[in-house]
Amino acid sequence: MKKILVTGAVGQIGSELTLALRERYGSDNVVAGGRKTEPSPQLRDSGPFEWVDCTNLGALNEAVKKYKIDTMYHLPALLSAVAEAKPQMAWHVNINGLYNALEVCREQGCAIFVPSSIGAFGLSTPLDNTPQDTVQRPNTMYGVTKVAGELLCDYYHKRFGVDVRGVRYPGIVSNVTLPGGGTTDYAVAIYYEAVKGNKFTCYLKEGTYLDMMYMPDAIKAGIDLMEADPSRLKHRNAFNVTAMSFAPEIIFQEIKKHVPDFEMDYQVDPVRQAIAESWPNKMDDICAREEWGWAPEYDLPKMTADMLKVLRERHARGDF
Numbered sequence: 001m002k003k004i005l006v007t008g009a010v011g012q013i014g015s016e017l018t019l020a021l022r023e024r025y026g027s028d029n030v031v032a033g034g035r036k037t038e039p040s041p042q043l044r045d046s047g048p049f050e051w052v053d054c055t056n057l058g059a060l061n062e063a064v065k066k067y068k069i070d071t072m073y074h075l076p077a078l079l080s081a082v083a084e085a086k087p088q089m090a091w092h093v094n095i096n097g098l099y100n101a102l103e104v105c106r107e108q109g110c111a112i113f114v115p116s117s118i119g120a121f122g123l124s125t126p127l128d129n130t131p132q133d134t135v136q137r138p139n140t141m142y143g144v145t146k147v148a149g150e151l152l153c154d155y156y157h158k159r160f161g162v163d164v165r166g167v168r169y170p171g172i173v174s175n176v177t178l179p180g181g182g183t184t185d186y187a188v189a190i191y192y193e194a195v196k197g198n199k200f201t202c203y204l205k206e207g208t209y210l211d212m213m214y215m216p217d218a219i220k221a222g223i224d225l226m227e228a229d230p231s232r233l234k235h236r237n238a239f240n241v242t243a244m245s246f247a248p249e250i251i252f253q254e255i256k257k258h259v260p261d262f263e264m265d266y267q268v269d270p271v272r273q274a275i276a277e278s279w280p281n282k283m284d285d286i287c288a289r290e291e292w293g294w295a296p297e298y299d300l301p302k303m304t305a306d307m308l309k310v311l312r313e314r315h316a317r318g319d320f
């Protein structure tokens, strides 16, 4: 049985991935690692919880030893917009934190999952059907840390034999924990506003296409890749994975089918607009499909129906 540590377990992906891992591998076998934010009662009470800061190598090592961890899901990161506001901090968390995680996994013989992102691409990348292996010259600190991270992961596999695997996640849409400071966050916020009966003001321009994915598929990608037969993996890290591609007006129209009087206007944020324009419109994820059977379950209509159902229930309970 695996013994898993999820670092960044209180974040957008971690808060749901940890619960899914507990369901699959047994609650006692999945340690949630948080740094500062209080975990939800569900996350705290459904299995072991440990305060662990990934920028502290010693603390990370201790946690891995204490729980006899053999697999790590390493999720802490500053997202793209906040990384532009705090580039030094973004480097520290996204790179020094990852370096520490890889070092601990090398020393303790752990496997590790490391997410990269659509942010690892830039304006000189082909932005339509973005290939798995292509030009990567991002011009954001987030992108710089993601490309450096991809290379570091490949290096630790080749040089030290660490079983490190990862995907390039697109924007992740979810209904438990809000993302913080990303460029794709509008695609989450829009559902909350629709459910609250508010008008939504979008910070990206009409026509700005980006890859997106619903959380259940993001979780499936992380679990399936770590369970994949390694002999089939020609790539190890940074697999392109996508589930849908849309622009603000497309998701707005889809929500309007369920909320007919929903309204949206635009107030463009130049920082996030520039970031979005430098990212793929739609990635090609054929390598993930061929090498480990990646296939998403949710498209935009299916995701929208589920998001609205869940958020309406939460709104009725007074959660937001």
Ligand code: SER
Binding pocket: 079, 080, 081, 116, 117, 118, 119, 142, 169, 170, 171, 172, 181, 182, 183, 184, 185
């Ligand atoms: N969702 C992330 C962001 O917008 C992309 O990986 O920063």
